[in-house]
Amino acid sequence: MGTREETSTALIIGAGIGGLAAAVGLRRIGWSVTVLERAPIIAEVGAGLTLWPNAERALDVLELDVGPRTIPTISRGNVRTPSGRWLRHSHPEDVGVLAIHRADLHDVLRKELPEAALHTDAEVVSVSPKGAVVCRSAGEEHELSADLVIAADGVNSITRRSLWSGDPVFQHRTVWRGVTPSGSVWPVQESLTLGRGVQVGVLPLPDERVYWFVMVNGDRPNQLYADDRREVLNRVGDWHHPIPALIATTPEDQVLHNDIVDIDPLPTFVNDRVVLLGDAAHAMPPDLGQGACQAIEDAVVLAACLASGDVSDGLKRYDEQRRARVQPMAEAARASVRRTSNTSWLAHFAVSVAARLIPPAAWRKATAQWSDWTPPTLPN
Structure with missing residues (x-):
């Protein structure tokens, strides 16, 4: 493998948040990177996300300022019932997060890279453990x-499927997401509304936009609906304000629908000269809000492990550190799915009582335990 005496090179498959963050991190330590993206343009679709303190620290290591594109808020601080009754209000002890549109975070990362490093319409056909990639363009x-x-090619990674194993696992949950036009429903307060087997999240974004999601149980994967917005309104259109208004004002063609899938834990993230990163390595349900955060963590840790110049040793340390961190987290996310998908009256009552009665310190520990992480440093 390459050494630091001669410029080391990396091919990065996938220009999502994880892939671009990895490109930024490797360039910070002097590597030459090429990003391969199968789409004709490099752009991020999707809706909103939360950057927990661990991801904020990782972005600081990459010297990236996302502040102007975010709104400080509290994730899971305000909990309600479908009728609008408050089960919990946020407390000063709660951990703050930054709300950001996925496309804005993607744009910040992309602007750190030269155009020559980004290659679109490059569909990867095969990957060799020895570092050879065949792509079609x-x-x-x-x-x-x-x-x-x-x-960094996501939960459906062709690389993982060909060199490892691990098809996506349907978690019998499906989710609709959307972002309202600027000022259409404003102001709003962050909230999580709990129904029996149904969750609705509301998160304010910059420019007076609002990110919302509706997560429900699903009988089978890949179920399609003629009108996704109408389907969501049929399910939660009689819930408290502003939920119906948020859904109704979101353009029909901008309502996203995805099944909740993850992958079983892998015995290693490294195969000779190939390494998995982000959802390709450890896709998990979104219940903990850590998916994008962990991809950014991966990028920083990988760069730090490779900074010494010994690539084999660096990959070994990356593999050990990241599996030890993300695999227990992924299992915790699965456990959360089991709780939130339970439709029994008793289970829903227990969750509601817990939201009302758990002391603030215990609530903080339960909701933010994964955000207590200190990133490594990168050399100048």
Whole structure:
């Protein structure tokens, strides 16, 4: 593999948040990076997300300022019933997060990279453990090679499926997401509304936009609906304000629908010169709000582990550190799915009582335990 005496090279598969963060991190330690994205343009779709303190610290290590694109808020601080009754209000002890639109975070990362490093319409066909990648572009196949291949190609990673194993696992949950037009429903307060087997989240975003999600149980994967917005309104259209208004004002073609899937834990994230990162390595349900945060953590830890110049040793340390951190987290996310998907009256009553009676310090520990993380530093 390459050494720091000669410029080390990396091929990064996937230009999502994890892939771009990895590119930024490796460039910070002097590597040359090439990002391969199968889409014709590099852009992030999706809705809002929360950056917990662990992700904020990781972004600081990458010297990225997302502040102007965020709104400080409290995730899971305000909990309500479908009728609007408050089960819990946020407390000073709660851990603050930054709310950001996924596309804005993606834009901040992309602007740190030179255009020459980003290659679109590059569909990866195969990956060799020795660092060779075959990609198809404009109808032609090209073979590329590098000292390291970073697979950041998501939960359906072709790299993981070909060199490891691990098809996505349907968690019998499905979610609709959307972002309202600026000022259409404003102001709003962050909240999480708990129904029997149903969760509705509301999160304010910059520019007087609002991110919302509706998560419900699903009988089978890949179920399609003729009108997603109408389907969501049929389910929660009689819930408290502003939930119906948020859904109704979101353009129909901007309501996103996805099944909740994850992957079983892998025995390693490294295969010779190929390393998994982000959802390709440890996709988890969104219940903890840590999916994008962990991809950013991966990028920083990988860069720090490779900064010494010994790539083999660096990959070993990355693998050990990241599996020890993310795999228990992924299991905790699955456990959360089991709780929130339970439709029994008794289970819902227990969750509601807990939201009302758990002391603030215990609530903070339960909701924010994964945010207590200190990132490594990168050399100048």
